[in-house]
Amino acid sequence: SSELTQDPAVSVALGQTVRITCQGDSLRSYYASWYQQKPGQAPVLVIYDRNNRPSGIPDRFSASTSEDTTSLTITGAQAEDEADYYCSSRDRTSNHRALFGGGTKLTVL
Amino acid sequence: QVQLQQWGAGLLKPSETLSLTCAVNGGSLNSYSWSWIRQPPGKRLEWIGDITHSGNTNYNPSLKSRVTISVDTSKNQFSLKLTSVTAADTAVFYCAGAKYYLPIHYFVPWGQGSLVTVSS
Numbered sequence: 001s002s003e004l005t006q007d008p009a010v011s012v013a014l015g016q017t018v019r020i021t022c023q024g025d026s027l028r029s030y031y032a033s034w035y036q037q038k039p040g041q042a043p044v045l046v047i048y049d050r051n052n053r054p055s056g057i058p059d060r061f062s063a064s065t066s067e068d069t070t071s072l073t074i075t076g077a078q079a080e081d082e083a084d085y086y087c088s089s090r091d092r093t094s095n096h097r098a099l100f101g102g103g104t105k106l107t108v109l
Numbered sequence: 110q111v112q113l114q115q116w117g118a119g120l121l122k123p124s125e126t127l128s129l130t131c132a133v134n135g136g137s138l139n140s141y142s143w144s145w146i147r148q149p150p151g152k153r154l155e156w157i158g159d160i161t162h163s164g165n166t167n168y169n170p171s172l173k174s175r176v177t178i179s180v181d182t183s184k185n186q187f188s189l190k191l192t193s194v195t196a197a198d199t200a201v202f203y204c205a206g207a208k209y210y211l212p213i214h215y216f217v218p219w220g221q222g223s224l225v226t227v228s229s
Contacts, residue, residue: 029211029212030209030211030212030213030214031212031213031214031215032214033214033215033216035154035216041222042203042219042220042221042222043154043203043216043219044219045215045216045217045219048208048213048215048217049213049215054217086153086154088154088214088215088216089214090209090214092211094170095167095170096167096209097156097167097169097170098144098146098156098159098169098207098209098214098216099156100146100153100154100155100156101153102153103153103154
């Protein structure tokens with residue numbers, strides 16, 4: 001599929017580790033990027049270029065990719081990590097159009 | 110550090126043309142491609158299109174017939190026009206910088222977002 005699929009919702013206990021997955025054929029060509037979005041705010045890039053973090057993003061955020069699936073891992077989730085998370089890639093078979101997953105709502109319990 | 114500041118009309122009537130502009134502050138248009146992305150209320154992000162500093166464009170096929178993205182290098186700005194809007198175009202619109210060359214792809218920075226409501 002040229003689309004990106006994410007689980008709609010995931011929960012994690014405070015301080016525990018959570019994995020958010022994203023699946024799509026486009027991930028075989030383009031590296032995924034991950035975005036955190038809190039209510040009423042613009043998305044913020046948290047992972048790019050397979051597993052790089054922009055300045056200011058805590059090192060508890062990491063990512064891994066295998067074939068058509070990428071995973072964002074938060075190791076030791078904090079209350080402030082509660083947000084929507086979106087993966088993104090591009091479809092090289094369709095003029096490199098950008099794709100977004102449906103988003104995963106992370107709840108920190 | 111590059112920052113984006115966007116603006117435009119927030120309330121439109123059906124059939125009107127949406128127009129938004131994004132200023133690139135603290136950096137050059139040459140440093141990225143530039144994108145527009147929207148998010149209908151409660152829905153996923155949707156890519157609208159990209160433009161390079163030299164004016165080469167790439168649009169979402171689902172919107173291509175109604176979209177124009179342009180760049181003004183003299184003002185360090187880029188703009189979005191979306192014609193014949195309907196209620197389905199109601200969304201928060203974001204401008205963003207884009208890095209994409211196989212296999213690299215990401216959007217950074219992002220503008221603050223502009224809520225555009227289409228209502229009669």
